[in-house]
Amino acid sequence: MSTPQNSSPLPSIDQAGQGHWPLPDDGMGRLWVPHRMVYIKGENKPADTGESTCPFCGLDPADSTDDVDRLLVHRGRTCFVILNLYPYNSGHLMVLPYRHVAAYIDLTAEETAELADLTKTAIRTLTAVYGPQGFNLGINQGDIAGAGIGAHLHQHIVPRWQGDANFLPIVGHTKALPELLGDTRDRLAAAWPGATTPKDEN
Ligand SMILES: [Zn+2]
Numbered sequence: 001m002s003t004p005q006n007s008s009p010l011p012s013i014d015q016a017g018q019g020h021w022p023l024p025d026d027g028m029g030r031l032w033v034p035h036r037m038v039y040i041k042g043e044n045k046p047a048d049t050g051e052s053t054c055p056f057c058g059l060d061p062a063d064s065t066d067d068v069d070r071l072l073v074h075r076g077r078t079c080f081v082i083l084n085l086y087p088y089n090s091g092h093l094m095v096l097p098y099r100h101v102a103a104y105i106d107l108t109a110e111e112t113a114e115l116a117d118l119t120k121t122a123i124r125t126l127t128a129v130y131g132p133q134g135f136n137l138g139i140n141q142g143d144i145a146g147a148g149i150g151a152h153l154h155q156h157i158v159p160r161w162q163g164d165a166n167f168l169p170i171v172g173h174t175k176a177l178p179e180l181l182g183d184t185r186d187r188l189a190a191a192w193p194g195a196t197t198p199k200d201e202n
Contacts, residue, residue: 049151051100056082056152059098071185074121074192079114081122081192083185086148088158090179091130091188093122096154104141104153115155121193122157129191132159 046053064075071083073093084092095118097111107115123135136158143150189195 046149046151049102054100054149054152056096056149056154057098057100067189068182068185071181073185073188074118074195076114076118078108078111079118081118083181083188084156085181087181088136089160089164090184091126091132091159093126093157093188094154095119095122095157096152100152102141102151102153104139107153119155119157125188125191125193126157126159129187130159132161134160136160 046055051057059070059072059075059080064072066072067075071085072080073083074081078099079095079097081093081095084094095115097107097115099111101107101111119137126132126135137156139153139155140147141150141153147154
């Protein structure tokens with residue numbers, strides 16, 4: 001690895017008058033994805049961190065009639081599985097507790113265990129339906145870490161295929177998603193072991 005050309009932490013001004021942070025020559029290629037900022041900056045973000053405005057709260061455990069509209073794939077005892085409305089890829093799922101909780105360390109033992117179990121089942125189901133070659137798993141805890149809804153913890157499960165991160169999001173600010181969210185939900189809900197959520201009859 002070569003020595004960084006400029007180790008100053010201060011932004012510099014180029015000849016066009018644009019300020020920018022100097023990038024060290026560390027041999028690492030970087031892609032900048034400004035389309036993500038639309039999501040991070042918060043379209044459809046709740047006005048506060050309370051349960052009353054949280055899009056992940058308010059599920060009636062006994063009523064699954066809205067599961068299709070909610071893009072809900074599976075209901076567990078303490079956690080549930082739902083499609084991400086702003087997916088990185090087709091089949092981008094989230095596992096989250098019913099309870100409005102922001103920090104991973106505040107999950108109960110049962111929630112922690114079921115979050116892990118449902119993550120495994122989500123990987124198995126996505127593999128059976130879409131055959132991805134890999135996965136990104138992760139929790140962005142807190143707004144500063146990139147959480148879209150920081151007040152309600154959610155684990156991301158993003159299936160990955162060879163070549164899925166192509167030039168299109170960079171050049172066109174457009175993510176190519178080959179399947180509509182409702183269709184993805186129906187396929188995953190039907191393939192989920194012991195599937196109990198309703199299928200879209202439309
Ligand atoms: Zn919530």
